């Protein structure tokens with residue numbers, strides 16, 4: 001693929017840098033409010049144009065004005081096989097330019113990095129997919145099975161206007177997809193110069209947003225009062241916030257910890273895996289939340305005047321449960337909260353977990369090793385959520401595999417939604433080569 005430089009068209013490894021740069025220059029900030037989420041349509045039109053240039057027709061679907069999603073199908077040589085869905089979101093979280101070293105939407109290249117909001121989350125992968133497909137179309141390569149490309153809106157606010165909209169309203173566009181690859185997996189974690197673990201996402205924690213409601217007797221703030229809703233709520237919130245739920249190792253996390261302990265040469269105590277996790281350095285944050293259910297208070301609301309005791313008070317709790325743990329977790333949480341607090345369910349998305357085996361997983365490993373002889377793929381669980389949660393509703397087996405080789409000293413997890421988000425240019429080009437090999441063998 002990168003040997004196509006003799007032709008008039010750019011190689012995929014050159015094309016990817018231009019494509020990613022162009023996408024980074026389109027401000028697709030998702031504020032969570034459709035009125036102010038302006039760039040998604042511009043980005044989707046850009047992708048449609050880049051696909052049209054090589055003869056690929058895209059289906060564009062808007063869930064609301066400007067909330068644009070795009071799906072395209074590349075026919076494979078064996079139509080009897082299930083299709084592979086390759087998905088990436090086009091929106092990004094907002095960025096405050098005053099905090100950055102470069103303007104977050106300038107797409108600057110310096111120090112070997114391409115800088116900008118979305119550089120790793122996830123316009124890098126969007127650009128890789130486009131670069132590979134454009135190169136294939138120009139050189140007559142066809143994938144072994146149908147590839148369905150989905151570029152989505154609204155991932156950063158839960159995907160209601162994006163992946164969930166496609167799945168609920170236009171499942172025909174995803175017809176026949178049996179497996180999928182998308183974000184937050186396939187990146188490297190350097191153990192030493194000869195060994196890099198590539199974390200492949202095979203599981204995601206579930207999401208449960210709850211609101212706690214306390215009720216009491218309203219009254220005057222100057223008087224003796226033993227039934228205060230604010231006090232009751234505050235006590236419950238403090239208990240939840242300080243509570244540590246028990247450690248539960250799912251197959252994915254168990255496999256990850258075994259692989260990583262062996263690779264790094266540390267002792268793994270299954271009853272206290274956090275000792276081993278603490279030694280992982282920058283990815284400890286990413287992994288630490290996957291050994292137990294978590295519940296973090298995020299919002300408080302009560303009262304309307306300084307000297308009035310209100311009759312009610314409420315708080316929001318962001319809960320993340322492990323695969324298979326949702327019901328047990330709610331029972332445990334109910335005990336921590338106590339009997340007098342009402343629990344309201346605001347939003348729920350179930351956890352995902354698949355096994356780390358089969359032809360697709362083998363193809364990931366082979367493609368990584370062909371481009372990096374020191375590569376060792378390991379499964380891991382993401383504590384957050386992605387569009388995979390939507391696609392899994394159609395029974396699609398989802399993986400996080402957006403290949404990227406990273407410098408050993410880069411704090412990758414801090415770049416997600418972080419200041420000075422950037423992607424190494426050579427890592428991006430590595431990703432294109434791996435993705436090309438993988439998709440040819442998938």
Ligand SMILES: [Zn+2]
Pocket residue numbers: 089121122155183
């Ligand atoms: Zn993302």
